[in-house]
Structure formats: structure tokens, C-alpha cells
Amino acid sequence: MGALLQTLDVTKRFGGLSAVTALNMSVESGEIVGLIGPNGAGKTTSFNLITGVYKPTGGQILFDGRDITGLKPHAITRLGVARTFQNIRLFKDMSVLENVLVAQHMRMGANLFEATLRLPSYLRKEKRIHERARALLAEVGLAEHERARATSLPYGKQRRLEIARALATEPKLLFLDEPAAGMNPQESVDLMEFILKIRDQFRLTIVLIEHHMQVVMGVCKRMYVLDYGVTIAHGSPDEIRNDPKVIEAYLGVE
Amino acid sequence: MDLQTLLQQFVNALSLGSLYALLAIGYTMVYGVLRLINFAHGDVFMIGGYLAFYGVSLFAMPWWLAACLAVALTTLFGVGLERAAYRPLRDSPRISIMISAIGASFLIENLGIVLFDARPKAFAVPGPFAANHVIGGLHVAAVSLIIPVVTTVLLAILLWIVYRTKTGMAMRAVSTDIEAARLMAIDVDRIVSITFAIGSALAAIGGILWALKYPRLEPLMGIMPGLKCFIAAVVGGIGSIAGAVLGGLLLGVIELMTVAVLPGLTGYKDAFAFILLIAVLLVRPAGLLGKNQGEKV
Numbered sequence: 001m002g003a004l005l006q007t008l009d010v011t012k013r014f015g016g017l018s019a020v021t022a023l024n025m026s027v028e029s030g031e032i033v034g035l036i037g038p039n040g041a042g043k044t045t046s047f048n049l050i051t052g053v054y055k056p057t058g059g060q061i062l063f064d065g066r067d068i069t070g071l072k073p074h075a076i077t078r079l080g081v082a083r084t085f086q087n088i089r090l091f092k093d094m095s096v097l098e099n100v101l102v103a104q105h106m107r108m109g110a111n112l113f114e115a116t117l118r119l120p121s122y123l124r125k126e127k128r129i130h131e132r133a134r135a136l137l138a139e140v141g142l143a144e145h146e147r148a149r150a151t152s153l154p155y156g157k158q159r160r161l162e163i164a165r166a167l168a169t170e171p172k173l174l175f176l177d178e179p180a181a182g183m184n185p186q187e188s189v190d191l192m193e194f195i196l197k198i199r200d201q202f203r204l205t206i207v208l209i210e211h212h213m214q215v216v217m218g219v220c221k222r223m224y225v226l227d228y229g230v231t232i233a234h235g236s237p238d239e240i241r242n243d244p245k246v247i248e249a250y251l252g253v254e
Numbered sequence: 255m256d257l258q259t260l261l262q263q264f265v266n267a268l269s270l271g272s273l274y275a276l277l278a279i280g281y282t283m284v285y286g287v288l289r290l291i292n293f294a295h296g297d298v299f300m301i302g303g304y305l306a307f308y309g310v311s312l313f314a315m316p317w318w319l320a321a322c323l324a325v326a327l328t329t330l331f332g333v334g335l336e337r338a339a340y341r342p343l344r345d346s347p348r349i350s351i352m353i354s355a356i357g358a359s360f361l362i363e364n365l366g367i368v369l370f371d372a373r374p375k376a377f378a379v380p381g382p383f384a385a386n387h388v389i390g391g392l393h394v395a396a397v398s399l400i401i402p403v404v405t406t407v408l409l410a411i412l413l414w415i416v417y418r419t420k421t422g423m424a425m426r427a428v429s430t431d432i433e434a435a436r437l438m439a440i441d442v443d444r445i446v447s448i449t450f451a452i453g454s455a456l457a458a459i460g461g462i463l464w465a466l467k468y469p470r471l472e473p474l475m476g477i478m479p480g481l482k483c484f485i486a487a488v489v490g491g492i493g494s495i496a497g498a499v500l501g502g503l504l505l506g507v508i509e510l511m512t513v514a515v516l517p518g519l520t521g522y523k524d525a526f527a528f529i530l531l532i533a534v535l536l537v538r539p540a541g542l543l544g545k546n547q548g549e550k551v
Contacts, residue, residue: 102427105423
């Protein structure tokens with residue numbers, strides 16, 4: 001009992017290449033956990049395995065006490081797992097508001113029949129999700145942009161919109177894939193505060209991939225280090241900073 | 255040539271173009287969500303015509319009932335086609351699913367020959383469609399007036415679904431980024447089924463209207479319109495609904511206007527469709543209304 005997410009010996013092989021080997025990760029409710037490692041270490045692959053984009057070659061993934069191994073991504077999202085992407089993947093032909101609305105789609109539970117007849121129940125739901133979407137946009141500071149095209153936003157705001165869109169699926173567990181990528185130091189500090197804020201406000205558990213050491217060390221109490229798909233270290237920021245294996249993976253051997 | 259003949263041909267062109275548009279929408283929508291050219295789409299159109307025919311001739315239904323049932327069954331047929339021939343190959347290389355589409359097309363055509371018989375069947379045109387009206391000196395078949403009206407109404411409904419409903423929003427999300435859409439809890443399989451249902455329903459209605467305009471059914475009748483409407487969709491900008499409609503209308507007008515203006519070239523009218531394709535693609539590779547976007551890297 002206890003862990004919100006637990007992976008047991010999760011492995012992914014692409015042909016002869018083992019992208020992730022025996023990943024054993026355990027995340028408690030309310031934690032912010034970091035996942036770091038050099039490029040190509042298998043961090044994003046791990047995210048893809050847990051969110052159902054890839055099927056694991058072996059191992060088991062437990063979320064909230066349920067076995068979610070091999071479930072389809074939309075089913076896993078419905079259980080309360082959301083994510084953002086390393087290279088922003090907004091629905092670029094839609095407005096900012098629509099991007100959030102689409103993510104609430106599944107919470108709506110309306111069908112085409114209900115929508116076509118515009119039943120009162122439908123209109124009530126419609127109103128409620130619009131209000132919620134606007135509230136989320138206000139939360140991430142994008143309220144005044146709701147009508148803008150998603151891709152017309154500046155980069156930093158697109159990242160925030162992606163987070164708002166993920167929050168719209170009402171997750172318990174949120175995966176952030178390099179949220180600080182391309183940000184300057186000040187933006188990174190703002191982002192750290194933002195991550196802590198949404199964690200408390202939406203009672204989230206967060207797993208974070210990040211290269212910005214300042215950000216990871218700043219918000220994560222615990223982290224896992226991957227190298228060539230293998231978990232080489234795991235512990236508090238201080239432990240990680242002084243772990244010879246981690247130093248070796250990042251800097252090479254003398 | 256006098257103005258009257260020109261107008262006459264224009265009315266015909268408008269109704270032919272509307273039919274092309276109905277069929278082209280199906281190509282463009284399926285391409286939009288799956289990046290797949292559904293080569294069997296023209297055959298779905300043929301099935302629609304035949305089912306309506308059998309409803310009237312075999313089961314002695316009133317024409318409207320036969321038409322409704324034919325549309326419903328063709329819709330199921332289209333959804334079933336996706337389940338059987340495309341869904342299992344969703345994660346395979348794109349060439350496999352394309353080959354499967356070509357195979358499905360041949361299969362349906364040949365099943366048609368076996369089941370419906372290769373000899374053409376005469377489609378009994380019900381009274382309201384067979385009438386001829388004289389409007390301002392123009393002889394206009396009732397069906398030529400009805401087709402553009404039906405197409406306009408269907409297009410309005412379609413645009414409403416795509417831009418004003420949650421399902422439509424999910425369809426647009428899937429067509430921009432299928433992976434991200436999945437991770438927003440959108441059931442992609444369901445959206446794909448709905449897309450095929452809409453495309454097939456439009457093809458069935460197109461097939462029935464086609465049979466009313468040209469009352470002769472053959473198992474291979476879907477090939478040429480299918481090919482031309484694929485062209486219409488590409489010319490308009492594949493993936494864009496407005497583009498498909500524009501392409502369809504343009505193709506209808508060009509085809510019939512060539513015949514009207516240069517009667518000597520009647521035999522080559524199909525060639526004009528292909529010349530149009532080549533000409534447009536040379537100038538605008540993404541089609542008239544398509545966005546010029548490179549493959550994502």
C-alpha cells in the first residue's frame with residue numbers, strides 16, 4: 001500500500017536495443033520525483049511506457065492499486081495520468097480555449113445525440129466545462145489569450161498551455177517532459193514556483209524529466225538517474241550530486 | 255454557343271460538382287484523421303446505390319425508406335471496412351495499409367460482380383426526381399436541382415459537427431496529432447469509426463443521387479467517380495473539408511464546361527480531371543486550400 005505509481009521490472013526492447021531495462025520506480029502520493037540522465041538514457045521512453053504509448057516488453061505497472069500494464073493511452077489518461085511533451089504538441093489549428101476543452105472531452109460524457117438535440121442536460125454540462133476551462137486558463141495566466149491560436153503564443157506560454165491542457169484531464173499523476181527546456185534562468189525559477197503551486201492546488205503527484213539541474217534539484221525531494229536504460233542511482237538531490245556513478249555517466253570516467 | 259446552352263451546362267455542372275464534393279469529403283476526412291487514402295471509398299459509393307436499388311426492386315419499399323436504409327447499411331459497411339481492413343494495420347508501415355485499401359477495393363468490386371451480377375441494372379427513378387422543369391427557358395431535370403440542395407444541407411450539418419460539437423473537436427484533435435489526442439483521453443478508435451461512418455454515409459447518399467441522375471448501376475461504377483473525387487480532394491487540399499468541396503465543384507464545372515465549349519473533346523473529358531490535378535499540384539503542391547506543411551521531423 002502507499003505508492004501511487006509503481007513500476008516492477010519494466011523493460012522495453014526495440015529489436016536488439018534495450019531502451020529501458022528493469023525500471024523499478026515508486027512514487028508516493030503528493031511527491032515530486034525527478035527522472036534525469038544523459039540524452040538517450042530512456043527517460044521519455046519510460047514516460048511513454050507508463051502512459052501507454054508503448055507496451056512494455058516485460059514487467060508490470062501499477063497505478064493507484066490497479067495494474068495498468070498494456071492499457072491503451074486514453075484508458076490510462078481516464079484513470080488519472082496526464083503528461084506534457086518534450087517538444088510541445090498542442091493542437092495547432094485550435095484556439096487556446098479549445099485545446100483545454102478537448103482535454104475535458106472525456107469528462108463530459110455527452111454523445112452526439114444529446115449534442116444534436118441540445119438537451120438541457122447537455123447545455124448545462126457544456127456551460128460547466130467552459131467555466132472550468134476558463135478557470136484553468138486563468139490559473140496558468142492565459143485567460144486573456146483564450147481566443148488566440150495555440151501556436152501564436154510565445155514559447156513559454158505554449159508550455160503553460162500544455163500544462164493547462166494536461167490538468168484539464170483531471171489527473172492524479174502528472175508527467176512533465178522537460179518543462180524548462182529553452183527557458184532562461186528567471187523563467188526557470190518561475191516554473192519551479194508554478195510546479196509547486198499546481199501540485200498543492202490540484203493535489204497532484206508529479207514526475208519530471210529535466211536537464212536543468214537547478215530546477216530538478218529545486219523541486220524534487222527524490223530522483224532516479226537513468227543511463228542507457230538502466231537505473232544507476234536513486235535518492236535525494238544531495239545523494240545524487242555526490243554519487244560517483246552519476247558523475248561518471250554525465251562527465252565520463254577520468 | 256449561346257448563353258442558354260452555357261447556363262444549361264452550368265446547372266448540370268453544379269449538380270455533378272456537388273456529387274463529386276460529397277464523395278471527396280469522405281476521402282479528405284479519412285485522410286485527415288488517419289493519413290490514409292481510402293481507395294475503397296468509390297466502392298462504398300457503389301454499395302449505397304445498389305442497396306437502394308434492391309430496397310425498391312426486391313423488397314418493394316417506398317423510395318425514401320429504401321434510401322434511408324441504404325444509407326444506414328452503407329454506413330455500417332464503411333465502419334466494418336475500417337475494422338476489418340485498416341484497424342489491424344494501424345501501427346504498420348503506411349504502405350501496408352495503403353495496399354490493404356487497394357485490396358479492399360478490388361475485393362468489393364469483384365464481390366459486387368458476383369453478388370449483383372456484372373450486367374448493368376436500370377435504377378427506377380421515383381416520380382419527384384424524374385420530372386423536368388422549364389425555368390426561364392432552361393430545361394432542368396428535377397434531380398439536378400435537388401442534388402446541390404441536398405449537398406448544401408449535408409455540408410452545413412457536417413461543418414456543424416466538426417466545428418461545434420465535442421466529437422468534432424476530438425476529430426480535429428486526432429487529425430492534428432493522433433498521439434497527443436490519445437493522451438488527452440480521446441478514444442481514437444471511436445473517432446476513427448465516426449469518421450468512417452460520416453464519410454460512408456455521404457458516399458451512400460452520393461451513390462443514390464448518382465443513380466438518380468445516371469440511372470444505371472454497375473459493380474464497377476464507383477471506380478471512375480472515386481478516382482476523380484480523390485483528385486478533387488487533392489486539388490482542394492487533402493485534409494480540408496472546404497478544399498474537398500471546392501475541388502469537387504471545380505472538377506464538375508471544368509468537366510462539363512469543356513464539353514459545352516469544345517464539343518469535339520467530349521471523349522477526353524475525363525482526361526481534363528487528371529490534367530487539372532497535375533496543373534494544380536505543379537503550382538500548389540499542398541492543393542488550393544491546403545497548408546503547405548512539410549513532414550514533421
